[in-house]
Amino acid sequence: MTGQPAFGLSFDPRALTDLLQAPGDVRHLALGRLQDLVNADLSGDRLTGELDGHRALDVGARTEWRLLYGHRPAPPASAYDTDIHVIAVRPGSGRNEHDAARIRLARTLRPTSALAYAARARSPQLDAWRAAITAQTSPYALPVLMRPRSLRPRKALSVEGFPHSPRLAR
Structure with missing residues (x-):
C-alpha cells in the first residue's frame, strides 16, 4: 500500500x-x-x-x-x-x-499430444453399439448383456460337476 x-x-x-x-x-x-x-x-x-x-x-x-x-x-x-x-x-x-x-498476442493454440487427442476421441465401437441398440426395437433383439435377467436364455446345467449331484450319490 x-x-x-x-x-x-x-x-x-x-x-x-x-x-x-x-x-x-x-x-x-x-x-x-x-x-x-x-x-x-x-x-x-x-x-x-x-x-x-x-x-x-x-x-x-x-x-x-x-x-x-x-x-x-x-x-x-x-x-x-x-x-x-x-x-x-x-x-x-x-x-x-x-x-x-x-x-x-499472436499466439496459436498449442497442439495437443496424441494421448490427449485419444482421450477426447470417441470410440468407434461405442458408436456401432449405440447404432445397433437404436436400430432394434424388440427387447429380445438386444444383445445378451443388455437383456434383463428374466429374458436371458438359461444355460443347461450339467449335474456331473456338482458335488451334491444325485448321480454322484448313487
Missing part, C-alpha cells in the same frame, strides 16, 4: 479501444483497478495454458468484465524496470476475453 507507482503502464491499442468502448461505470472501475495494479496494491489471477505468464483481474464485484494484462520489461528511457501491459478489457462471458488476448 505505497500509493506510489511501482510499475509503468502500457496498452495494446486495441485494449485502449476496449476500455474507451466499455460502459462508463466499468471504465471507471477499470481505471481504479489499473491504478491499484501500478501501485502494486493489487494483483490478478495467473492464467495458464496459451496465456501462461499473464494475469486476469475482475473489474467490479460482479466479475462481468475482466482486464487481462502481463508484466514486461519497460523501455530503456522509462523510470521503471517493469511495465504492466494491458492486453484486453472485455466482458467475461465464456472465453471471449481469453480468445481476444490470444489473438492480440
